Amino acid sequence: MKHYPYLFSPIKIGRLTLKNRICVSPMTITGRGEEKGYFAQDNIDFYTTLARGGAALLTIGETGIHSRTDACHPRMAHLDDPGLLPSLTRLVDSVHQYDTFVSIELVHSGRRAHPAYLPDNGEVWGPSPSVNHYGAKVKEMTEEMMNEIADAYAEAAFMAKFAGVDMVMIHGGHGWLLDQFLSPLNNKRTDEYGGSLENRARFPIMVLDRVRARCGRNFPIEYRISGSELIEGGLEEEEMAVFAHMIESKVDSFHVSVGSFHDPATMVRMFPGPFFPNGVNIPYAAAIKKAVSVPVTGIGGLSDPDDMEKLLEEEKVDMVAMGRQMIADPFLPKKALKGKSSEIAHCIRCMRCNSGALIPYVPYPNGVVYCSVNPVMGRLREIARENSFKTVEKKILIAGGGPAGMQAALGALERGHKVILCEASDSLGKTLSYSDHIEFKQDIRKFRDSLISRIEDSQVEVRMNTVVTPELIRSAEPDLVIGAIGGDPFIPPIEGIADNNVLYAASMHRSGAVPGNNTVIIGGGLMGCEEAIALAQDGKNVTIVEMTDIIAGEADGGLKQMIDEKIAYYKIPVLTGCSCRMITEDGAIVKNKDGEERMLAADSVLIAAGVRPKDSETNRLRDTCYDLGIDFIAVGDCKKTGRIREATASGYFAGRNA
Ligand SMILES: Cc1cc2nc3c(=O)[nH]c(=O)nc-3n(C[C@H](O)[C@H](O)[C@H](O)COP(=O)(O)O)c2cc1C
Numbered sequence: 169m170k171h172y173p174y175l176f177s178p179i180k181i182g183r184l185t186l187k188n189r190i191c192v193s194p195m196t197i198t199g200r201g202e203e204k205g206y207f208a209q210d211n212i213d214f215y216t217t218l219a220r221g222g223a224a225l226l227t228i229g230e231t232g233i234h235s236r237t238d239a240c241h242p243r244m245a246h247l248d249d250p251g252l253l254p255s256l257t258r259l260v261d262s263v264h265q266y267d268t269f270v271s272i273e274l275v276h277s278g279r280r281a282h283p284a285y286l287p288d289n290g291e292v293w294g295p296s297p298s299v300n301h302y303g304a305k306v307k308e309m310t311e312e313m314m315n316e317i318a319d320a321y322a323e324a325a326f327m328a329k330f331a332g333v334d335m336v337m338i339h340g341g342h343g344w345l346l347d348q349f350l351s352p353l354n355n356k357r358t359d360e361y362g363g364s365l366e367n368r369a370r371f372p373i374m375v376l377d378r379v380r381a382r383c384g385r386n387f388p389i390e391y392r393i394s395g396s397e398l399i400e401g402g403l404e405e406e407e408m409a410v411f412a413h414m415i416e417s418k419v420d421s422f423h424v425s426v427g428s429f430h431d432p433a434t435m436v437r438m439f440p441g442p443f444f445p446n447g448v449n450i451p452y453a454a455a456i457k458k459a460v461s462v463p464v465t466g467i468g469g470l471s472d473p474d475d476m477e478k479l480l481e482e483e484k485v486d487m488v489a490m491g492r493q494m495i496a497d498p499f500l501p502k503k504a505l506k507g508k509s510s511e512i513a514h515c516i517r518c519m520r521c522n523s524g525a526l527i528p529y530v531p532y533p534n535g536v537v538y539c540s541v542n543p544v545m546g547r548l549r550e551i552a553r554e555n556s557f558k559t560v561e562k563k564i565l566i567a568g569g570g571p572a573g574m575q576a577a578l579g580a581l582e583r584g585h586k587v588i589l590c591e592a593s594d595s596l597g598k599t600l601s602y603s604d605h606i607e608f609k610q611d612i613r614k615f616r617d618s619l620i621s622r623i624e625d626s627q628v629e630v631r632m633n634t635v636v637t638p639e640l641i642r643s644a645e646p647d648l649v650i651g652a653i654g655g656d657p658f659i660p661p662i663e664g665i666a667d668n669n670v671l672y673a674a675s676m677h678r679s680g681a682v683p684g685n686n687t688v689i690i691g692g693g694l695m696g697c698e699e700a701i702a703l704a705q706d707g708k709n710v711t712i713v714e715m716t717d718i719i720a721g722e723a724d725g726g727l728k729q730m731i732d733e734k735i736a737y738y739k740i741p742v743l744t745g746c747s748c749r750m751i752t753e754d755g756a757i758v759k760n761k762d763g764e765e766r767m768l769a770a771d772s773v774l775i776a777a778g779v780r781p782k783d784s785e786t787n788r789l790r791d792t793c794y795d796l797g798i799d800f801i802a803v804g805d806c807k808k809t810g811r812i813r814e815a816t817a818s819g820y821f822a823g824r825n826a
């Protein structure tokens with residue numbers, strides 16, 4: 169029986185026949201380590217891996233067309249530089265091995281260009297004069313400038329075609345130049361390029377006509393739009409449907425996202441976070457589909473093949489695109505086709521992957537696409553190299569069946585080792601079970617379940633309710649023991665903390681665990697904030713007490729923004745620069761930086777002060793192994809407490825490198 173018959177039916181975009189309905193959305197990865205903005209081997213490996221997983225169409229992310237007036241990322245790739253051609257040609261060739269078509273997204277950021285990334289003779293251009301959010305003066309574009317940019321789009325598309333790219337995506341959304349012309353928020357012109365929709369659409373249409381004229385009828389053009397800018401006074405659904413209808417004869421398909429960088433608050437919908445349902449933006453794509461007759465692609469937090477199949481069956485969209493989910497598991501298409509959807513590593517929408525690039529939303533871009541649930545991302549090159557070395561089969565004993573332990577097992581299995589995985593409790597992935605009682609943590613729950621599925625479907629010997637003791641190590645005679653026994657909640661030295669109205673966020677595994685209606689949370693890190701939001705959603709009163717000046721400081725880019733928004737939405741009082749001096753049966757006595765104390769009445773006090781490695785147990789395991797002449801490596805929280813990526817990556821690589 170064919171799984172997902174709608175997802176796996178072919179579709180035509182222009183003259184191209186796509187093998188299925190699954191697309192990899194445009195994702196910028198240049199500017200992540202490569203000096204000149206060319207595609208580094210790492211970038212080629214990234215896109216090739218995404219193609220190997222079985223998607224029909226892959227779009228290379230934002231690529232500039234006019235470097236003198238545009239760069240929205242550091243070291244951005246530009247198609248007005250023929251120097252890009254060798255690496256682009258190799259990239260396209262590499263992706264083509266896997267029967268995946270390649271598109272490239274052409275962009276000009278207009279008034280959002282970053283002056284620091286422009287050449288010495290650079291200028292910032294836009295539809296109307298202004299000062300941009302980086303403080304640069306924006307020059308109003310004359311018709312001559314428009315012609316120069318339209319020609320640059322056309323030449324860039326032609327150069328991409330010359331490099332073997334199968335089609336282009338023109339980025340007309342997200343608040344970049346073409347969207348700026350279309351949107352009344354940015355376009356204040358009074359000439360024939362401003363005012364009515366027809367006038368505002370004139371420049372985007374000029375660009376489309378030039379690209380078509382330069383590349384020909386047989387080179388498909390996809391137009392990416394924001395189905396709504398989601399900003400008061402900005403472009404809305406109805407007008408976008410009229411616009412789409414207006415240009416449909418000039419394009420071969422539409423790709424419908426939402427939001428605009430004009431207001432960074434819309435990023436939480438552009439990259440829908442865990443507080444939104446999967447596919448939250450699909451209604452905007454469905455509205456465009458009703459207005460046009462060319463194929464329409466929907467996007468936004470999609471990750472479950474069942475959901476996507478339904479969207480296609482109900483004719484809401486013609487194709488589905490995924491960004492983050494394809495980083496989390498590029499093999500989603502192949503797994504779905506084989507009926508193994510339960511083994512898809514589920515994206516937890518933590519935004520770790522994007523934290524490297526979203527300037528100015530992160531202060532220090534790290535330049536690498538790391539993923540919390542897919543440890544190979546960011547290290548594809550070395551993995552490919554290591555895969556070419558033959559390994560000698562070893563016997564590996566893993567203590568701990570949390571995310572680090574399970575990933576260690578999967579990593580070891582990939583290299584042909586024999587694995588025994590021991591878990592002290594009665595269930596795998598217990599450290600992630602806080603996700604069971606928080607609705608907006610469903611992605612983490614699904615990720616945990618997919619890890620368990622992969623373990624259950626593998627050759628790993630799982631021993632539940634089994635503590636790894638010296639006797640067990642002796643009798644199993646492993647070549648390597650991997651310690652993945654996790655951490656314990658940190659108990660801060662607060663008077664009265666041993667009282668029974670105190671709970672620990674890190675060890676709460678069930679709903680309704682916090683008694684009473686009033687809770688004080690000690691610790692405003694990500695975990696404390698998420699617990700606070702969950703309690704507020706249950707209608708409880710909650711106050712966060714945080715010692716530093718910032719809450720959820722460790723959350724990546726967009727996620728931090730979402731947490732702040734939710735805290736504000738639920739009007740959760742946050743006391744920063746405040747510490748807890750004493751816990752009584754009536755609540756918590758807290759002290760601010762000036763030493764002023766106040767009593768916060770509460771039925772329960774929730775400690776969210778983080779986790780500390782189980783040092784003594786880990787050291788005991790290590791000592792036993794060393795006494796027996798067996799290798800030992802600690803991974804995950806028992807080595808150093810961190811977030812999910814630290815657990816999955818340290819586990820996976822310990823297993824692989826055994
Ligand atoms: C690492 C990363 C890079 C991205 N780069 C681009 C880009 O270059 N151009 C673009 O239009 N969108 C870019 N996006 C947005 C995605 O194409 C997509 O619209 C967004 O992530 C929402 O889809 P998702 O929920 O499936 O991730 C990027 C997203 C990520 C995660």
Ligand code: SF4
Pocket residue numbers: 492493495496514515516517518519520521522538539540541542
């Ligand atoms: S880093 Fe987080 S948001 Fe990005 S793909 Fe991985 S799990 Fe998803």
